[in-house]
Amino acid sequence: MAETLELYGDNLEAFRREETEPKVGESGNAAVKRFRVINRSQVMIRPVDVEKLVEEDHPVRAIWAMVCQLDLSRFEKDIKVVEGGKGRSSYNPRLLAALWIYAYSEGVNSARELSRMCAYEPGCQWLTGMEEVNYHTLADFRIQDKEVQDDLFIQVLGRLSAEGLTDIKRVMQDGTKIRAQASGNSFRREDTLREHLKLATEQIETMGSPDSEDSSQRVTKAKQRAARERKQRLEQALEELKKFEHEHKESKKAPRVSESDPEARVMKQPDGGFAPSYNVQICTEASHKIIVAVETTQAGTDYDQLANGIDRVQANTGQLPQQMVNDGGYIKNANIELAQQRGVDLIGPVAENHPEASLEKRGVLPDFYPDKFRYDADRDTFTCPTGKTLTLKRTDPCEGRTEYHYRAKASDCANCPFQNQCCPKRSPRWLLRKVDSPAVQAFRAKMQTEEAKQIYRTRAEVAEFPNGWIKEKLGLRRFRLRGLTKTGMEALWASLTYNIQQWIRLSWRPKLAAAA
Numbered sequence: 001m002a003e004t005l006e007l008y009g010d011n012l013e014a015f016r017r018e019e020t021e022p023k024v025g026e027s028g029n030a031a032v033k034r035f036r037v038i039n040r041s042q043v044m045i046r047p048v049d050v051e052k053l054v055e056e057d058h059p060v061r062a063i064w065a066m067v068c069q070l071d072l073s074r075f076e077k078d079i080k081v082v083e084g085g086k087g088r089s090s091y092n093p094r095l096l097a098a099l100w101i102y103a104y105s106e107g108v109n110s111a112r113e114l115s116r117m118c119a120y121e122p123g124c125q126w127l128t129g130m131e132e133v134n135y136h137t138l139a140d141f142r143i144q145d146k147e148v149q150d151d152l153f154i155q156v157l158g159r160l161s162a163e164g165l166t167d168i169k170r171v172m173q174d175g176t177k178i179r180a181q182a183s184g185n186s187f188r189r190e191d192t193l194r195e196h197l198k199l200a201t202e203q204i205e206t207m208g209s210p211d212s213e214d215s216s217q218r219v220t221k222a223k224q225r226a227a228r229e230r231k232q233r234l235e236q237a238l239e240e241l242k243k244f245e246h247e248h249k250e251s252k253k254a255p256r257v258s259e260s261d262p263e264a265r266v267m268k269q270p271d272g273g274f275a276p277s278y279n280v281q282i283c284t285e286a287s288h289k290i291i292v293a294v295e296t297t298q299a300g301t302d303y304d305q306l307a308n309g310i311d312r313v314q315a316n317t318g319q320l321p322q323q324m325v326n327d328g329g330y331i332k333n334a335n336i337e338l339a340q341q342r343g344v345d346l347i348g349p350v351a352e353n354h355p356e357a358s359l360e361k362r363g364v365l366p367d368f369y370p371d372k373f374r375y376d377a378d379r380d381t382f383t384c385p386t387g388k389t390l391t392l393k394r395t396d397p398c399e400g401r402t403e404y405h406y407r408a409k410a411s412d413c414a415n416c417p418f419q420n421q422c423c424p425k426r427s428p429r430w431l432l433r434k435v436d437s438p439a440v441q442a443f444r445a446k447m448q449t450e451e452a453k454q455i456y457r458t459r460a461e462v463a464e465f466p467n468g469w470i471k472e473k474l475g476l477r478r479f480r481l482r483g484l485t486k487t488g489m490e491a492l493w494a495s496l497t498y499n500i501q502q503w504i505r506l507s508w509r510p511k512l513a514a515a516a
C-alpha cells in the first residue's frame with residue numbers, strides 16, 4: 001500500500017478511483033494487468049506556438065494569403081473606433097472574411113459553430129491568434145452588405161484572372177435547388193395569414209404592458225424582438241402573396257406562401273419531390289471550372305434565367321461570354337434569339353417535336369399524320385392523301401417562329417370515307433406548319449454539327465461540378481438564413497470559398513511545392 005501511494009504521490013483521488021475500479025484477472029490467479037492512469041483532476045498550462053498550430057501547406061494559410069490581397073475597406077464603413085480614440089478595437093474585416101471562408105471550406109455555415117471553433121480548431125485559432133470571436137459579430141458580418149460582398153467576389157475573380165485561371169470564352173450555366181429554411185407546412189392562404197397577423201399585432205400590443213413582464217428584462221426584450229420579427233414576416237408574406245398571384249395568374253389554385261420564409265417557393269427537387277427552396281444559378285467558366293457568376297432566384301424552372309446569367313457574367317468580369325453552354329431547361333426560341341441579339345454563341349440540345357402522341361390521342365391514324373400531306377410551296381397549300389386541298393386560313397407570329405394554319409373544305413371532309421381516321425374529333429381537317437426564325441434555324445443547324453455536339457458533351461462535367469461541390473463538400477444543402485437577399489449572400493460565400501479552394505489546388509499549392 002505504501003508503495004502504491006508513493007506511485008500516485010499526492011493524487012489520492014486518482015488512487016481511490018483506481019482502487020474501486022475492477023481489475024482484469026483480479027479473481028483469478030493470473031497477474032493483474034497495469035494500465036496508464038487517467039488523471040482528470042489536474043490543471044495544466046501548455047506553451048502554444050500559434051504559428052505552428054497549422055502546417056506550412058494548411059489551406060487556412062492560403063485563405064489568409066488570398067484575403068490579404070483584397071481591398072476590404074468597404075467593410076469598414078460602420079467601424080467607429082479609430083487609432084488613438086476611445087472604445088474597444090473592432091475585429092478586422094479581413095479576419096472575419098477569412099474565418100467565414102475557412103468555415104465554409106470545412107462544411108460549417110453556422111455562426112455559433114464557427115464561434116465555438118475559434119476555441120479549439122487549430123485553423124481558426126491560427127487565424128484569430130487564439131482569440132475567440134463571438135457569434136453575433138460573425139453572424140452580422142456574414143450578411144453585412146450584399147453589394148460589398150459582390151465586390152469581394154469580383155475582387156477574387158480579378159486575382160484568379162491575373163493568374164490566368166479564368167477564361168470567359170466558354171461559360172456553362174446550371175441551376176441547383178437549395179432548400180429554404182422553411183417547411184412545407186408553413187405555407188398559408190391569405191385569410192390564414194391575415195388572421196395570424198392580427199394575433200401577432202395583438203401580442204405585441206399586450207407585451208408592452210407591465211403585467212406581461214413575467215421574466216427578466218433580457219428575456220422580455222428577446223420575446224418582443226421575436227414577436228416583431230414574426231409580424232414583419234407575416235406582413236412580407238402578404239406582399240409576397242400578391243407577387244405570387246401576379247406571377248401565376250393562370251393558376252386555379254388559391255396562392256399560398258410560407259410564414260417562415262415568405263420569399264421561398266415550392267420547387268421540384270432532383271428526387272422528384274417538392275420542397276420550399278431557392279433556385280441558385282451558377283455560371284462556371286470551362287477552362288478551370290471557376291464560378292464567374294452566382295445568383296439566387298425564386299424561379300421554379302431555368303427557362304428565363306439565360307439573360308440574367310449573361311448579364312451577371314458580364315457585370316462580374318467586364319466581358320461578354322463568347323459562348324454559353326446550357327442544358328435543355330434553358331433552350332427555348334426566345335432564348336436562342338436573345339443570345340443571337342447579344343452576340344453570344346448558345347450551345348444546347350434541340351428540343352424534338354413529337355406530334356404523333358397528340359394525334360394518336362385524337363384518334364388520327366398514322367396514314368393521315370402530317371407527313372402524309374404534301375406541301376406545295378408555290379401555291380402555299382397542302383394536298384391530303386385523297387387529293388383534296390388544304391388552304392392557309394391563319395398566320396400566328398410566335399416566339400422565334402411563325403405558325404401557319406391550313407384547313408380542308410368542310411364539304412370535302414364531310415363526304416370523305418376516311419374522315420374517322422383523319423379528323424375523327426374535329427372536322428374539317430386542320431394542319432399546322434411551323435417556320436422557325438433565321439436565328440432558330442441557324443441554332444438547329446449548328447447543333448447538328450459534331451463540333452457543337454462535342455462541346456455540349458463537356459457541359460455536365462463543368463457545370464455540375466461546382467453545384468455538387470457546394471452541396472457535398474461545403475454542406476450547403478439547406479440555407480441557414482431566410483429571404484432572397486440573405487440566401488443570396490450565403491450562396492455567394494459558398495461560391496467564393498469554392499473559387500479559393502480551386503485557386504489553392506491550381507496555383508497556391510503547386511507554387512508552394514516548387515518553392516520547397
Ligand code: SF4
Binds near residue numbers: 384387413418423428
Ligand atoms: S378527311 Fe378531309 S383532309 Fe382527311 S383525307 Fe378526307 S378529305 Fe382529306
